[in-house]
Amino acid sequence: MTNTFDLLIDSYLDNNIGVDTGFLNAALCNGLQQNILQLQKDDLMTAAGIGNKEVKDTHQKMRGDKIYWMDKSHDNIFEQEFLQRVEDFIEYLNRTCYTGINGYEFHYAVYEEGSFYKRHKDQFKNDSDRKYSLISYLNDDWMEEDGGQLVVYQNDTAQKIQPQSQTSVFFKSDEMEHEVATSNRSRMSVTGWLKRS
Numbered sequence: 001m002t003n004t005f006d007l008l009i010d011s012y013l014d015n016n017i018g019v020d021t022g023f024l025n026a027a028l029c030n031g032l033q034q035n036i037l038q039l040q041k042d043d044l045m046t047a048a049g050i051g052n053k054e055v056k057d058t059h060q061k062m063r064g065d066k067i068y069w070m071d072k073s074h075d076n077i078f079e080q081e082f083l084q085r086v087e088d089f090i091e092y093l094n095r096t097c098y099t100g101i102n103g104y105e106f107h108y109a110v111y112e113e114g115s116f117y118k119r120h121k122d123q124f125k126n127d128s129d130r131k132y133s134l135i136s137y138l139n140d141d142w143m144e145e146d147g148g149q150l151v152v153y154q155n156d157t158a159q160k161i162q163p164q165s166q167t168s169v170f171f172k173s174d175e176m177e178h179e180v181a182t183s184n185r186s187r188m189s190v191t192g193w194l195k196r197s
Contacts, residue, residue: 005092008170016171017152017159023168024085024136031078033138033165036108036188039068045110064115065180067107070190082106082190086134090194099196101131106192111148115187117180119153122173122193130173130193137163138188148183152176163187 012018024032039045045066070079083106090101111117122133135150142148142164150161150169154176161169171178173193180187 003092005089008089008168009093009097012170016154017161017176018170019161019167020170021164021167024082024166026166028078028081028085029138029165032082032108032190033140033188035076035078036068036110036138039108040110044068045108048109062120063117063180065109065111065117067109067191069105069107070192082136086192086194089134093194099131099194101194101196103129103195103197104192105195106134106190109189109191111180111183111187113183113185115180116182119151119177119179121175121177128174129195129197131196132170132194133173133176134168134170134192134194136168136190138165138190139163140165142187146183146185146187147181148185148187149181150178151181152178163189 008018008020008023010018011020036045045068048063048065048067070083072080072083086104086106090104093099094101123130142162144162148163150163152159152161152169152171160181161167
């Protein structure tokens with residue numbers, strides 16, 4: 001019997017980059033989109049820096065997205081559903097792949113027109129808790145000319161992934177260099193990390 005998480009895990013095991021074009025259902029994606037639109041309306045999205053608390057650089061030119069951290073205490077029905085799906089995924093991942101994940105953190109991310117994130121890895125140099133990156137996209141009818149592709153580099157090749165609604169991408173935070181190409185329209189996602197401390 002297959003599990004709903006097998007596609008993401010199996011594609012990761014095959015290629016070091018897991019991709020599932022149906023990881024989130026359409027209703028959940030729509031609810032998370034509406035959350036982002038409300039956060040923007042309420043002016044609660046903040047410019048992302050680089051680095052963690054110890055070495056944060058808010059004047060960087062690496063990235064141009066705005067973020068808002070998720071938290072179960074927000075008591076938002078769509079955040080709760082998303083984070084429950086993450087917890088179910090972690091439980092299955094630990095049971096089948098023995099990864100020992102015992103924490104996570106996720107935020108909404110918006111790249112406005114003209115924004116990008118230059119090539120980088122997700123694991124901090126002074127903190128190795130982030131083990132896996134998990135990105136879920138919330139953009140309907142995304143076209144090639146809209147830009148904003150996730151570009152993941154591996155063995156001198158670059159894999160481009162469209163940030164299409166319901167698609168999720170999964171890879172090791174300390175191994176995969178990646179970037180977000182310049183976006184030609186507003187691009188929404190939920191981005192986060194599975195952690196082991």
